[in-house]
Amino acid sequence: MRAAMRSEEPQVRISIGSRFEHIDLIQVVVDDALARLGLDDDSRHWVGIAIREAVANAIKHGNQQDPDKEVEVELAIADDQAVIRVIDQGDGFDPQEVGDPLAPENLLKPNGRGIFYMKSFMDEIEYSTRPDGGTVVTLRKQLVEVLAP
Secondary structure, eight states, X not given: OOOOOOTTSOOEEEEEESOGGGHHHHHHHHHHHHHHTTOOHHHHHXXXXXXXXXXXXXXXXXXXXXXXXXXXXXXXXXXXXXXXXXXXXXXXXXXXXSOOTTSGGGTTOSSSHHHHHHHHHSSEEEEEEOTTSOEEEEEEEEOHHHHOO
């Protein structure tokens, strides 16, 4: 399901091969677009961390670091929200199966923190699976205070 786009707002779409060195490029492009929308430095910082985590998860877990598989990142503005979609070409996963990184038994484990960070820094996070395979992580950040007259 795609949110309705307002035609006057910018839209960004970028695809990268599944290589960790491309994460910085994604963050720079999205950060620039969010700055043009007037999102403050602090909010852009936290959104940037969430995007880095989503892209890193798509590369590592979704695409299994296969450089022939792509990660696509989209930024749209809908209903006064920045909507960022990170799409991989992997087999998909159930986010409910990822352990709580704050649970005592998981405190020293390296996995699960990315989802925790995304949930902490974004207003909404949704997961879906594409019919042809791959996971779509949708991150939403409210822009009302920025876009209001």
